[in-house]
Amino acid sequence: MLPAEDRLARALAAIDAANAGDPNALRVRGALRPKELAHAELASEWVRRLCASPSEALLLAARAHHVRRWEIPREREPAGPAGYHRWRRALQQHHAEVAAEILAGCGYQPELIARVGALLRKQDLANDPEAQILEDALCLVFLETQYRELAERLPPEKLLDVTRKTLRKMSAAAIAQAHSLPLDPRDRALLERAARA
Numbered sequence: 001m002l003p004a005e006d007r008l009a010r011a012l013a014a015i016d017a018a019n020a021g022d023p024n025a026l027r028v029r030g031a032l033r034p035k036e037l038a039h040a041e042l043a044s045e046w047v048r049r050l051c052a053s054p055s056e057a058l059l060l061a062a063r064a065h066h067v068r069r070w071e072i073p074r075e076r077e078p079a080g081p082a083g084y085h086r087w088r089r090a091l092q093q094h095h096a097e098v099a100a101e102i103l104a105g106c107g108y109q110p111e112l113i114a115r116v117g118a119l120l121r122k123q124d125l126a127n128d129p130e131a132q133i134l135e136d137a138l139c140l141v142f143l144e145t146q147y148r149e150l151a152e153r154l155p156p157e158k159l160l161d162v163t164r165k166t167l168r169k170m171s172a173a174a175i176a177q178a179h180s181l182p183l184d185p186r187d188r189a190l191l192e193r194a195a196r197a
Contacts, residue, residue, distance in 0.1 A: 004056065007106055007107055007108070008056055008059065008060070010106050011060060011063075011102065011103055011106040011108070012044075012059070012060070012063050014102045014105065014106060015040065015060075015063045015064050015067055015099070015102055016037060016040065016041075016063070018067050018068055018098065018102065019034060019036040019037040019040050019066075019067060019068065020034050020037050021034070021068075022034035022035050022036045022037060022068075022069075022070055023070060024036075024070060026038050026039070026145060028042065028144075028145055035070075036066045036067070036068070036069050036070065038145070039065075039066050039141055039145065040062070040063045040064070040065065040066065040067070041063075042140075042141045042144065042145065043062040043063070043065055043134075043137045043138060043141050044059065044062045044063050046062075046136070046137035046140045046141060046177075047059065047062040047133060047134065047137045049177070050133050050136055050137060050173060050174060050177070051130075051133050054130075054133070055130060056112065057112055057115040057116050057119060057130070058119065058130045058133060058134060060099070060103065060112075060116045061099075061116045061119035061120055061130075061134055062134060062137055064095060064098070064099035064102070064116065064120065065095060065120060065134065065138060066091075066095065067095050067098045067099055067102075068094070068095075068098050069091060069094075069095070071094065072087070072090055072091055072094050074087055076090070077090075092120055092121045092122065093121070095120045096116075096117035096120045096121055099113075099116055099117065099120060100113050100116075100117060103116060118131075119131055119134055122134075122135065132171055133171075135169055135170070136170050136171050136173070136174030136177075137174075139166050139169055139170050139174060139178070140170075140174060140177055140178060140181070142166065143166070143178055143181055143183070143187075143191070144181050147183070147187055148183075148184050148187060150162065151184075151186065151187055151190070156190075159190060160190060160193065160194055160197075163190055163191060163193075163194035164194045164197055166194075167191075167194055167195055175195060178191060179191070179192070179195075
């Protein structure tokens with residue numbers, strides 16, 4: 001059996017390899033990368049910034065939160081809130097299943113695999129501090145990498161609504177981090193307006 005540190009490094013590398021095949025690209029901090037690989041790395045970075053001693057399960061869940069996401073496109077479900085929520089549930093299940101296969105191949109025990117799956121499905125989000133840290137990390141990744149593109153597509157009031165909903169999902173510590181992001185001045189102003197509401 002591999003030492004825990006080696007096993008974690010092997011699992012993170014395997015998740016990264018699964019995400020490296022993303023046909024979608026994203027420019028992050030000046031570099032063009034496979035989208036979900038970039039998102040996974042950023043989520044891992046945010047988890048480590050938000051939590052001094054993250055558990056192995058939390059680190060794995062951060063890296064696998066969107067693993068092979070492109071395999072279940074949004075168009076699979078109809079437009080509208082009901083279709084969106086069905087798509088999100090399908091994605092969470094997909095991510096948990098792909099992660100479970102990778103982690104089992106790296107020698108993880110079923111208990112830890114189940115814990116990672118619970119985090120990926122956001123089970124008991126209101127009462128699970130690690131689930132909240134993961135949610136904070138994902139919101140910060142969204143604000144850093146996707147918010148400007150969304151702002152280009154949505155009318156101002158709809159964007160304000162999305163911003164308020166995002167902030168409601170975040171802890172106070174994560175909201176403070178959001179204010180330090182290098183956002184477009186228009187986005188920063190809207191974020192501050194939403195935070196005051």
